Amino acid sequence: MPPLPVITGLGFITSIGQGRAAVLDHLREQRHGFEPVEFFDNPNLPVKVAGTVKGFSFPTPNWRDWRWPDNLTVDRELLRGLAPHGVYALCALQEALADAGLQAAQLTDGTTGLFCASAGSPFLLGNFIDQMHATRGERGNPMGIISSIAGTLNFNLAAHYGISGAVCGFVSACASSSHALGYAMDEIRLGRQQRMLVVGAEDLTAESIVAFSSLRALSSNPDPDTASRPFDRGRDGFVGTGGAVAVIVEDLALARERGVHVYAELAGWGQAGDGYAVVASHPQGAGLREAMRRTLVDARVNASEVDYVNAHATSTPAGDRSEALALHAIFTRAGAKPRISSTKALTGHGLSLAGVMEAAFCALAIDDGFVPGTAHLEEPDAVCAGLDLPRASLEVAPRFVLNNSSGFGGSNVCHLLRRPT
């Protein structure tokens, strides 16, 4: 039997909870993770809501001031090289490893790899650059680069866990961790690795979030209960979030040998570029449509077999519209009508974190037998007519689940997850 990648461990540090049980409750009960925020202590900013990561605090760039929940362990030696999202990532990975019944010593023999995704830490990078300017280049924090640039997650986690298998970081903006998961699947399928640790994470700082205000991509709705409303006619931009999600992917044969629980099989993935614009998605969702098609082909699954689609839909007017059109092209045109929702209505948009976070939600949906709804959806956009967009979560056990992600430059990545056979 050829290798089959399956998910055997999940770890969550998200706006809708830390740990699988809390996240599951939030998804099932449609409880969001948004709170009012005031970035840069500036009441004039139009962005007033974020998906906050409760219990963590990063008030200054100095790691000695950082705080995290008492039940989580962060090694002081490691902390010096981490960004805020590195702290989230370490905690999420610890949970995922424990969930998969793995000890750190089992990760070092070369059969385990590590793929990560984050945009780096604008918060720490800005501080590091300021320091260099202040000293005219004569002094700088030795950990400045390690802790701040894109790649900081794989630098730190690979060294900490002694990973001697494949180690890589992925940067494709909001599709980054979806790429990481897709290529992790390939590492297993090609027989290169038996186990992959996949981690996506982002800071939740003014520097990370408000930057998107320059693109007019953020919601200016100050109400945490309605600011993020994917596919709704009244949507006006996304709500930012941070955190980390870690997924343990193993070859099914290894998972069976170890006797561990399998959340879901990773049946296929695909990607396609829009070939269209730097920021805006293709108006017809061409790249996403093709990425979905390639994923279904890779998984040898028909559109009509897909029970649930976790949409990328971030709550921006243009992006959600493109995705709706792509969904019509794949499903409506084939006479298929899967349940579709965007869990960003609850979490906010996690940028590089989004893809693997939502793949993990899909695994939970398969494992726990439910379909998450799209919270805050009152009046669906006319373009969504004919799509099945449940508001509340449904007690329906999906067998095949599609996870969509799209990033800047028109990178589109999808995964197809299947209930374990």
Add this chain to the structure above:
Amino acid sequence: MRTAPAAPAPVTSTNREESLRHLPEEARAAFHRFQAVGDPAGLDPVIFAILDDFIPHHSAVPLADLPGTTNLAADLGFDSLSITEVVFFTEDLFAINISNEEIMQVRSLDDLRGFIRRKVAAPATR
């Protein structure tokens, strides 16, 4: 690339109080005494506090109680990166510049103590 000005402006600490803020009270007091009276011999609590902050694995014995011959790398586990962090912190706190050649000469606690005392006592060159 911009041309460097003929007379470089002095490089001072980026934020001395920020550096001091996390040191134990005894170390902060020692540093302030040094600032007031300029006696580098009283800097030991500062030096030990800096080492304690960056030591890769905490020593069971307080650093101040260890013999001066204790080797930073072999006995205390400092690697090149943690030494670099100690150097950066020290440079920033005392507004001095330490060259790689100077770092290579420092191997033991006594070496470090002596080196910092000499360095901060020397007339500022920047």
